[in-house]
Amino acid sequence: MKKLSCLVTFLAFTFITYAQSNNNGKLDSITEFTTIFTHTVTMPDGVKLETDIYLPIISDSVTTTININSTNYTIQLIPKGTQLFVYDSTGNTKNANMYKLPMVFTRTPYGKGSYDEFGIYLNILGYSYALQDMRGRYNSEGVYLPMYSDGWNKDVYHPNFKHILDVTNINDPYNGNFHQDGKHSIEFLKDSLFKLYDLDHNGSLETNDKIYNGSIVMFGASALGNTQYQAASSIKNDVSQDGLKGLIPIVATNEMFNGVIQHNGVFRQALVQGWLTGQLNHNIDTIPTDNDIQNTVHSIFDYGNISGDTIISRGIDFVSTVADGNGYTGMYPNYQYRGDGNASFAPVNSLGNSDPNGSISRYTNLELPIYHLTGWWDIFIDGQIDTYQNIMDNTNPTTKSNQKLVIGPWTHGTIAQDSVGDITYPQSVFDLKVANRAELSLNLGSLVDGEIVDWLRYLLNNDPNNKIGEPKVLIPESQDWQNAGVYDVRVPSMDYYISYSDFLNYVGGFTGLNNLPIQIRQGPIVTNSIINIPADTSLQEPGAQPVNDPVSIPVDFSQIPNVRYYVPGPVNDGEPQNSAVGNYWSSSDNFPLTSGIKNTTMYLHSNGTLDTIAPQTVETALNYNHDPENPIYTIGGGNLAIQTPQLTRNNAGPMNYADPNFAPVTMDRADVLKFESALIQDSLSIIGIPKAKIYAATNPLTGPTGLTDTDFFVRVLDVYPDGREYFVVEGAVNARARNYAKQLANGMENINIPYSNITPNQDYEFEFKLLPIAYTFGHNHKIKVLISSSNWPRYQSNANVPIETGEFFRRTPGDGKTNTFNSTVYSPRVAQQSIYFSPSQPTQITLPVFDATTVGVEEEQITKNQEWLIFPNPATTKLTLLTKLTEQHTIEIYNITGQLVLKENMSTNTKEINISELNKGIYILKIIAKNGAVKTEKIIKE
Numbered sequence: 001m002k003k004l005s006c007l008v009t010f011l012a013f014t015f016i017t018y019a020q021s022n023n024n025g026k027l028d029s030i031t032e033f034t035t036i037f038t039h040t041v042t043m044p045d046g047v048k049l050e051t052d053i054y055l056p057i058i059s060d061s062v063t064t065t066i067n068i069n070s071t072n073y074t075i076q077l078i079p080k081g082t083q084l085f086v087y088d089s090t091g092n093t094k095n096a097n098m099y100k101l102p103m104v105f106t107r108t109p110y111g112k113g114s115y116d117e118f119g120i121y122l123n124i125l126g127y128s129y130a131l132q133d134m135r136g137r138y139n140s141e142g143v144y145l146p147m148y149s150d151g152w153n154k155d156v157y158h159p160n161f162k163h164i165l166d167v168t169n170i171n172d173p174y175n176g177n178f179h180q181d182g183k184h185s186i187e188f189l190k191d192s193l194f195k196l197y198d199l200d201h202n203g204s205l206e207t208n209d210k211i212y213n214g215s216i217v218m219f220g221a222s223a224l225g226n227t228q229y230q231a232a233s234s235i236k237n238d239v240s241q242d243g244l245k246g247l248i249p250i251v252a253t254n255e256m257f258n259g260v261i262q263h264n265g266v267f268r269q270a271l272v273q274g275w276l277t278g279q280l281n282h283n284i285d286t287i288p289t290d291n292d293i294q295n296t297v298h299s300i301f302d303y304g305n306i307s308g309d310t311i312i313s314r315g316i317d318f319v320s321t322v323a324d325g326n327g328y329t330g331m332y333p334n335y336q337y338r339g340d341g342n343a344s345f346a347p348v349n350s351l352g353n354s355d356p357n358g359s360i361s362r363y364t365n366l367e368l369p370i371y372h373l374t375g376w377w378d379i380f381i382d383g384q385i386d387t388y389q390n391i392m393d394n395t396n397p398t399t400k401s402n403q404k405l406v407i408g409p410w411t412h413g414t415i416a417q418d419s420v421g422d423i424t425y426p427q428s429v430f431d432l433k434v435a436n437r438a439e440l441s442l443n444l445g446s447l448v449d450g451e452i453v454d455w456l457r458y459l460l461n462n463d464p465n466n467k468i469g470e471p472k473v474l475i476p477e478s479q480d481w482q483n484a485g486v487y488d489v490r491v492p493s494m495d496y497y498i499s500y501s502d503f504l505n506y507v508g509g510f511t512g513l514n515n516l517p518i519q520i521r522q523g524p525i526v527t528n529s530i531i532n533i534p535a536d537t538s539l540q541e542p543g544a545q546p547v548n549d550p551v552s553i554p555v556d557f558s559q560i561p562n563v564r565y566y567v568p569g570p571v572n573d574g575e576p577q578n579s580a581v582g583n584y585w586s587s588s589d590n591f592p593l594t595s596g597i598k599n600t601t602m603y604l605h606s607n608g609t610l611d612t613i614a615p616q617t618v619e620t621a622l623n624y625n626h627d628p629e630n631p632i633y634t635i636g637g638g639n640l641a642i643q644t645p646q647l648t649r650n651n652a653g654p655m656n657y658a659d660p661n662f663a664p665v666t667m668d669r670a671d672v673l674k675f676e677s678a679l680i681q682d683s684l685s686i687i688g689i690p691k692a693k694i695y696a697a698t699n700p701l702t703g704p705t706g707l708t709d710t711d712f713f714v715r716v717l718d719v720y721p722d723g724r725e726y727f728v729v730e731g732a733v734n735a736r737a738r739n740y741a742k743q744l745a746n747g748m749e750n751i752n753i754p755y756s757n758i759t760p761n762q763d764y765e766f767e768f769k770l771l772p773i774a775y776t777f778g779h780n781h782k783i784k785v786l787i788s789s790s791n792w793p794r795y796q797s798n799a800n801v802p803i804e805t806g807e808f809f810r811r812t813p814g815d816g817k818t819n820t821f822n823s824t825v826y827s828p829r830v831a832q833q834s835i836y837f838s839p840s841q842p843t844q845i846t847l848p849v850f851d852a853t854t855v856g857v858e859e860e861q862i863t864k865n866q867e868w869l870i871f872p873n874p875a876t877t878k879l880t881l882l883t884k885l886t887e888q889h890t891i892e893i894y895n896i897t898g899q900l901v902l903k904e905n906m907s908t909n910t911k912e913i914n915i916s917e918l919n920k921g922i923y924i925l926k927i928i929a930k931n932g933a934v935k936t937e938k939i940i941k942e
Helices: 007-011 117-125 181-191 223-233 257-261 269-283 308-318 381-394 397-401 444-448 451-461 500-507 735-745 857-865
Strands: 035-042 048-055 062-068 071-078 101-108 128-133 194-197 207-210 212-221 243-250 370-377 403-411 472-475 482-484 487-490 496-499 513-522 525-533 563-567 584-588 597-604 609-611 622-626 673-677 684-688 691-700 711-719 725-734 764-769 773-777 782-788 819-821 824-826 831-835 844-850 868-871 878-883 889-894 900-906 910-914 921-928 934-941
Touching: 035 181, 048 117, 048 181, 062 487, 062 525, 071 482, 071 487, 101 181, 101 223, 101 451, 117 128, 181 212, 181 223, 181 243, 212 223, 212 451, 223 243, 243 451, 257 269, 257 381, 269 308, 370 381, 370 451, 370 773, 381 397, 381 403, 397 403, 472 500, 496 500, 496 513, 563 684, 563 773, 597 782, 609 673, 609 782, 691 711, 691 725, 725 735, 725 764, 725 773, 735 764, 878 921, 889 910, 900 910
Parallel strands: 101 128, 101 212, 212 243, 243 370, 370 403, 403 563, 584 921
Antiparallel strands: 035 048, 048 128, 062 071, 194 207, 472 496, 482 487, 487 513, 513 525, 563 584, 597 609, 597 844, 622 831, 673 782, 684 773, 684 844, 691 764, 691 831, 691 844, 711 725, 711 782, 819 824, 868 878, 878 910, 889 900, 889 921, 921 934
């Protein structure tokens, strides 16, 4: 289909502007399926947020050729301005207004533009689409306070504190503390968004009715995903009622502190500073005519006419260095205003409203299905997993069964792609098809290809409270007679309905329209007739294929595992033994996994080795100097907009550290310690959250004596047989936050645990968790661990100076900033770091090794009592099943998407099952007894 790109384009945040209709009587541009109306959505304080509404109302007419008495005539079949897709019934109940549509809603700080390709795509799926500029952005009124105005009411939590960039009085209705723009926008779309309809098809618009049909789903990636979590968290949702039915937050989070701002006390500088700088840069022009902070002119006037640099600096300081009423900044877990961006720290009352004395988690508001989509190397991977887990811990069983967490081998900008960092993954990455891919764009069936569309259908078309099924296409009865030589014709002469698939095939040039009712008039004689219309070929392209009927098969997501994740493995490493290792999708009911994991500790040794044997004697300590002005450069991992050192391309995901452009700045330096395992003989798969424990001391080489601070970083690499070294996962810890980091590593969080400076030349234990990961190291590969004290610009480069309680020293290499502690001024200084290896100080890393033979106590007890045995498991070609059941029963095997892939009957006690045709991965085997009893077992195909 011409000019229709895949969903991945939207995920990459590309917004495309199209030309208007050419009015040639053909739908020869995909944009002509859509008409856009701009509405102003008014907030309670009067600020108007400009919102584009996309509806499947064609902007060109459709003409066709008919033959009367061997003569062809061109007539209009569908008038311009016709809404194509309708829902004429809900279940067995006829809809009073078939033109009302399910709605998808997106809020963006990036500018909605004049045409958005995703809105057109949704229109063709049979939905309306609302795309809104956030407050203070582009065409919307108000002042932009990034990630502050989208969620819940904050005034009740801190009535005497406001955003540092907010120049309004704290009691002013315009003040940002009162903003709940996501919630109020949803309420507006539900209750106040109307249009006129011609329900009796007489050519006049006479009925004023709502645009949406009672169902809204929010969609968007990154900031567009964060605002979904925040908006939905501000509403006590009930999917049985009209309103919000679900979310699709992609690479997003509802937890800002541990998922965005810092990691074990280390400031995520590139993410926070880089994103806020880019956002506020758009609002710092000097415009002499701007004299109203709440209008659509966005300039420095909105922030009190301070300089642009000051606006940006204050915006970053607000989340890092500005202290609360107790003297703690946003870098501390007990920050008084942490509830502004962390749903878990914003309690509500029984009505779901903000309440500082509430005993109910805000996550109880999120009683609705959510499709959480992320990647192992996304910037929010830990925050999105925490968000998912908070929902699982605080909602009802039905909601829990409809939380779907999908984690692929992706970065923030490569969702649903196979090329990530320096690796191109095999086709198995598409076994779980999130969205249709670019090469499928010629196939009309790709319109509904992928789980995101399945999820939309699940929530908007097959909702048991509002089951409307697939859309239909209505060509309404024409009231006009058209001239055809000596004849006049009226076509269609009565309402003509087409199935969704038939219409797609018609506009795709595959099939015509049969049995179209028509009236032919010659003088006073009117004849009723039926004609067949040829296929419309204006959108046909070579290689396209027709769609099936029905176009989409309903998917019951409640039966699909809650967590599905891709396990990356060796790619083109030249080792035949690794051809079936890693690179498969797996599933679980939980993440981290509660069984099948054996936490395996690997010890670092002063000779640079890495093994599972703890030091037997006191080994020589290793030293290096950390210079805060010359930090290790970030290569790979969960980065947003960090470029390679040569500024030639994006720098995220599994980058090759052995690349000569990278090694000198990130690995082959005197201030990086390297530890390498022996060759892996079989393979080693890790799934979960690794932990590190470093025994170390620091000694500033210049400046005043006394207390100090520093950071430590761990990076894990996969060393290929041919010398490539790919980034796998990382973690960081700030010395002052060591006690907080340790309790996080052990599954706890005491927000009042103190941060404290450390004493030079004194030994400390630093225990901390790394970021989540699933990864398989192949045969003849090695595991390499790097230890350093910087990883910039992803993380701030620590100045090695002491910091006052509650404060944070924000800096960038070379900026000349100093820090004052106990009335003494400190400049950034070089520190010598010492790492220890001994029986009492065994520096180590603990990996969550996946071991299919290792199960938890509860699962082990079930295994002992079960009535069958499956072996081998894992298997490559055949499974053998032994059972105590004596009567006939059925064996069914399902893949991770819930599809039945194999079914056989079993009437004896022993059965061999051929699984050679299955793709490698994890499956669910069900044994169904004659009485209907079902038992399940997880099996692994290698």
